[in-house]
Amino acid sequence: MTPAARLPRPFLGQGLRFPLEIVGGALAVSRGEAKIAESIRFLLSTAKGERTMRPTLGCGIHDLVFAPGNSQTDVFVAEAVRDTLVNNEPRIDVLDIGAERSPQEPNLILIRLVYRIRENNSVTSLVYPYFVTEGTAA
Structure with missing residues (x-):
């Protein structure tokens, strides 16, 4: 490995692992592509309005928790995820989203x-499980 390849990539970021974890008596740190995947999971698991100082941060899928279990709800979920990532995760380009x-x-x-990581053009996939309680049709 060349010395340049070992240099940290500041654009990809580094920070505390999400969810928080203690390794060897200290808080665990993640960096690079793993940090981006953690950031995506964080954004999707945060409801809009949950963060007092950043009320627009988060994903609208939590508003659909009692929505009917049909394909229209799945489309709304995909749109909410795309909107969240486009507006809150500048390190990636969303290539495809599906909800089933x-x-x-x-x-x-x-x-x-x-999604594609802009820094290195690496294409990565992620599956996020989201549990809903099916609403009753009115």
Whole structure:
């Protein structure tokens, strides 16, 4: 490995691991592509308005927790995820998002995300499980 390859990539970032973890008596740190994946999970697991000082931070999927279990809800989930990542994660380009119900668990939406890391053009995928409680049709 060349010395240049060992240099940290500041654009990809480094910080405390999410969720917080203690390793060897200290808070664990993550960096690079792992930090981006953690950031995506953090954004998707945070409801809009949950952070007092940043009320627009977060994802609108939490507003759909009692939505009917149909394809229209799945489309809303995909749109909410895309909106969240485009507005809050500048290190990536979202290439594809899909939301589909798990055949084994009807209250589970699998959010499949394909994104490119701008710093190194690496294409990565992530599956985020989101549990909903199906609402009653009115």
